[in-house]
Amino acid sequence: GIQVEQSPPDLILQEGANSTLRCNFSDSVNNLQWFHQNPWGQLINLFYIPSGTKQNGRLSATTVATERYSLLYISSSQTTDSGVYFCAVGMNYGGSQGNLIFGKGTKLSVKP
Amino acid sequence: DAEITQSPRHKITETGRQVTLACHQTWNHNNMFWYRQDLGHGLRLIHYSYGVQDTNKGEVSDGYSVSRSNTEDLPLTLESAASSQTSVYFCASSRRVGSEAFFGQGTRLTVV
Numbered sequence A: 001g002i003q004v005e006q007s008p009p010d011l012i013l014q015e016g017a018n019s020t021l022r023c024n025f026s027d028s029v030n031n032l033q034w035f036h037q038n039p040w041g042q043l044i045n046l047f048y049i050p051s052g053t054k055q056n057g058r059l060s061a062t063t064v065a066t067e068r069y070s071l072l073y074i075s076s077s078q079t080t081d082s083g084v085y086f087c088a089v090g091m092n093y094g095g096s097q098g099n100l101i102f103g104k105g106t107k108l109s110v111k112p
Numbered sequence B: 001d002a003e004i005t006q007s008p009r010h011k012i013t014e015t016g017r018q019v020t021l022a023c024h025q026t027w028n029h030n031n032m033f034w035y036r037q038d039l040g041h042g043l044r045l046i047h048y049s050y051g052v053q054d055t056n057k058g059e060v061s062d063g064y065s066v067s068r069s070n071t072e073d074l075p076l077t078l079e080s081a082a083s084s085q086t087s088v089y090f091c092a093s094s095r096r097v098g099s100e101a102f103f104g105q106g107t108r109l110t111v112v
Helices: none
Strands: A004-007 A010-014 A019-025 A029-037 A043-048 A052-056 A059-064 A069-074 A083-091 A106-111 B004-007 B010-013 B019-025 B031-038 B042-051 B054-057 B064-066 B076-078 B087-094 B101-103 B107-111
Touching: A004 A083, A010 A019, A019 A029, A019 A083, A019 A106, A029 A069, A029 B101, A043 A052, A043 A059, A043 B101, A069 A083, A083 B042, B004 B087, B010 B019, B019 B031, B019 B087, B019 B107, B042 B064
Parallel strands: A010 A106, B010 B107
Antiparallel strands: A004 A019, A019 A069, A029 A043, A029 A083, A052 A059, A059 A069, A083 A106, B004 B019, B019 B076, B031 B042, B031 B087, B042 B054, B064 B076, B087 B101, B087 B107
């Protein structure tokens, strides 16, 4: 099946710093989403981005589907950005096209 | 507002008991999913459904079953709960293959 690898696994930042999280995937996808899991365990949708670039406030994401990677940028980080960031992809073919396959996540800690 | 809700949010049960976790969505989405989240494994797919009367096994389906009798609900049943099924369970839904998926708030299940 498709492999989803996220890097780095852990990241510690000082408040105000910028960061880039990476998601590599091993096959053609019809869906790519970035989620933030907050300290209460809730999965928050950040971006639905199977291709192209999107921005939402301090966060932006880029997916280059032909090269099988996606990047999540966090600028001017805040302590509320702490948590785990997941990348999830859906395969572009096969009987299970609708399913999301998750990476293992990047754990971000933002220090005041 | 349309939403996806899980119940209960927390449950403790004994080994060998049958347990059912509820998932209800009001978006009229065709696709519904159940995942479990464990430390070191990320989110793994248990079962999924692409429509009424359609159910399929995911990566970790042993010991679980689902049924889809209407569009809104996909209950997850643990036939005979085991300690290995202690986990956080997430339900999700999406309109169609490749479209954005949305997650419920999760159910923390402890099997003692």
